[in-house]
Amino acid sequence: MFAVEGKDIHQCPEGWLPVYVDKEQQLGVMSIAFLLDGKDDAVVWRGPKKTAMIKQFLSDVVWRDIDYLIIDTPPGTSDEHLSVIDNLKAYNPDGAILVTSPQAVAVGDVVRELTFCKKTHIPIIGLIENMSGFVCPHCTECTNVFSKGGGESLAKKYHIPFLGSIPLDPQLTQCLEEGKSFLEHCKSSPTVTALNKVIEKLILVDRDFL
Amino acid sequence: MFAVEGKDIHQCPEGWLPVYVDKEQQLGVMSIAFLLDGKDDAVVWRGPKKTAMIKQFLSDVVWRDIDYLIIDTPPGTSDEHLSVIDNLKAYNPDGAILVTSPQAVAVGDVVRELTFCKKTHIPIIGLIENMSGFVCPHCTECTNVFSKGGGESLAKKYHIPFLGSIPLDPQLTQCLEEGKSFLEHCKSSPTVTALNKVIEKLILVDRDFL
Numbered sequence: 001m002f003a004v005e006g007k008d009i010h011q012c013p014e015g016w017l018p019v020y021v022d023k024e025q026q027l028g029v030m031s032i033a034f035l036l037d038g039k040d041d042a043v044v045w046r047g048p049k050k051t052a053m054i055k056q057f058l059s060d061v062v063w064r065d066i067d068y069l070i071i072d073t074p075p076g077t078s079d080e081h082l083s084v085i086d087n088l089k090a091y092n093p094d095g096a097i098l099v100t101s102p103q104a105v106a107v108g109d110v111v112r113e114l115t116f117c118k119k120t121h122i123p124i125i126g127l128i129e130n131m132s133g134f135v136c137p138h139c140t141e142c143t144n145v146f147s148k149g150g151g152e153s154l155a156k157k158y159h160i161p162f163l164g165s166i167p168l169d170p171q172l173t174q175c176l177e178e179g180k181s182f183l184e185h186c187k188s189s190p191t192v193t194a195l196n197k198v199i200e201k202l203i204l205v206d207r208d209f210l
Numbered sequence: 211m212f213a214v215e216g217k218d219i220h221q222c223p224e225g226w227l228p229v230y231v232d233k234e235q236q237l238g239v240m241s242i243a244f245l246l247d248g249k250d251d252a253v254v255w256r257g258p259k260k261t262a263m264i265k266q267f268l269s270d271v272v273w274r275d276i277d278y279l280i281i282d283t284p285p286g287t288s289d290e291h292l293s294v295i296d297n298l299k300a301y302n303p304d305g306a307i308l309v310t311s312p313q314a315v316a317v318g319d320v321v322r323e324l325t326f327c328k329k330t331h332i333p334i335i336g337l338i339e340n341m342s343g344f345v346c347p348h349c350t351e352c353t354n355v356f357s358k359g360g361g362e363s364l365a366k367k368y369h370i371p372f373l374g375s376i377p378l379d380p381q382l383t384q385c386l387e388e389g390k391s392f393l394e395h396c397k398s399s400p401t402v403t404a405l406n407k408v409i410e411k412l413i414l415v416d417r418d419f420l
Contacts, residue, residue, distance in 0.1 A: 141346065
């Protein structure tokens with residue numbers, strides 16, 4: 001997605017350097033993919049090895065003085081999530097951003113994620129509804145491909161901030177496939193407007209935290 | 211999805227009875243959800259506990275003389291997948307059905323799943339491309355919401371059977387939300403035609419195995 005596939009991790013005396021997406025080194029990425037021989041290699045690891053890797057990514061990478069550290073976890077409430085929380089606790093993380101799609105089966109999963117955050121005392125920054133409706137590029141009519149409004153009603157029910165709905169846009173996938181910035185190349189897309197609104201809200205939430 | 215939420219597991223002298231979806235008891239379901247107190251409870255388990263549960267679902271459930279046992283795994287190549295394979299090996303399973311969506315990031319994940327199947331000597335029955343295009347219900351024009359053809363070219367590249375492409379249909383989500391059978395209620399949907407083709411191919415593959 002960031003067009004960094006195949007890049008190598010470099011070592012410095014302090015540890016691993018993340019792979020930077022931009023020349024200004026404002027956006028750094030760390031992934032297990034950089035440590036594998038081939039991009040088709042499967043990482044066949046049980047929990048303890050994953051836990052050790054997550055710990056290393058937090059402690060042995062030279063993150064420098066960053067404004068945001070975003071950890072993208074898989075769905076579920078298992079080893080990865082427990083390890084991230086265990087290792088981040090000392091740094092007092094802002095909290096979790098929950099992402100759902102609108103249909104009931106997805107919302108059900110995210111409610112369990114919410115229960116998990118409460119159990120582990122992780123604050124919830126807010127909830128995003130992704131894949132929220134599709135505007136046909138041919139007739140501009142909107143269809144709710146995966147039902148509608150599940151994210152917003154979940155946020156209301158559990159009194160957590162609703163950060164916004166992101167509609168589907170085929171141009172997003174296209175930009176990701178071509179390693180282009182969607183925010184820059186498709187400025188007129190309603191999905192870009194929606195993403196920018198979410199970002200603004202997140203920055204506001206962040207200010208409230210300070 | 212099967213409208214069995216909240217149902218209870220019953221015990222018989224031989225073990226647990228699965229929850230049956232139909233009166234004729236042709237379709238039985240087993241899920242950890244049936245064993246929890248509330249539907250919002252999170253299962254906060256590390257690998258070993260998940261492994262023990264998977265083993266129990268295979269050995270302690272009275273599955274009777276069934277034609278097909280389908281295990282729906284999460285994405286990835288970790289504890290769940292290793293445990294399923296460890297515990298199924300003795301029963302000589304037909305193999306794995308891989309499901310991808312068409313875009314490159316999803317296909318990349320499924321290639322790693324394929325590498326995993328090869329490493330663990332699990333035959334591959336075939337590959338399905340899901341979320342493959344969307345026919346607008348207003349103007350009937352087709353849009354490839356998540357790129358196009360990634361599944362089919364992957365199948366060709368790795369010489370595995372391609373079982374078919376399933377287009378997006380908002381009626382599918384709607385039927386699932388309402389607990390109705392999509393195959394029965396939306397017979398004219400191209401998605402139903404596509405699903406039936408996949409099922410036919412799977413039954414043929416199954417005959418070849420016998």
